Amino acid sequence: xxxxxxxxxxxTWGILNLVANYFLIRRMGGLGAMIGTQLANSGACxxxxxxxxxxxxxxxxxxxxxxxVLIATTACAASYLLTDLxxxxxxxxxxxxxxxxLTAGFTLALYYFFRIPEAQTVFRRLKxxxxxx
Numbered sequence: 001x002x003x004x005x006x007x008x009x010x011x012t013w014g015i016l017n018l019v020a021n022y023f024l025i026r027r028m029g030g031l032g033a034m035i036g037t038q039l040a041n042s043g044a045c046x047x048x049x050x051x052x053x054x055x056x057x058x059x060x061x062x063x064x065x066x067x068x069v070l071i072a073t074t075a076c077a078a079s080y081l082l083t084d085l086x087x088x089x090x091x092x093x094x095x096x097x098x099x100x101x102l103t104a105g106f107t108l109a110l111y112y113f114f115r116i117p118e119a120q121t122v123f124r125r126l127k128x129x130x131x132x133x
Contacts, residue, residue: 005051011043067116075106 024032048062048093079102083095090098111119 002055004052006048007052009047010044013040014069016040016043033127064116064118067114068118071107071114072108075103075110078106079103 017036020040021033021036024036026032028035043092082102083099086097089100107121112123
């Protein structure tokens with residue numbers, strides 16, 4: 001029953017995003033737009049987390065969330081560096097495809113290796129889907 005609060009939160013952060021992006025785009029171009037949008041989205045998520053904790057209890061566990069962020073960051077950095085070393089002269093679209101595949105592979109491998117509970121649930125469901133066909 002808190003739809004209006006969520007809507008008002010997102011609307012507020014969206015307006016702040018538009019205002020900030022005006023200045024960031026003028027100064028930094030497309031990179032400014034990406035930075036402003038991600039900061040606004042992060043602010044909206046943090047605010048929603050605050051409301052969720054207040055109304056329904058903790059919405060996430062800091063340890064698990066930190067592990068997932070660290071895994072995603074490591075996978076992105078590793079795939080970028082590996083692609084930069086092996087396919088630096090390739091066209092942009094080819095590099096993008098290689099990096100996307102590597103990032104997905106590294107992420108899944110790290111989720112499996114570190115036994116992230118949320119990922120284990122997804123793996124079990126995928127196995128169930130594969131075995132039912």
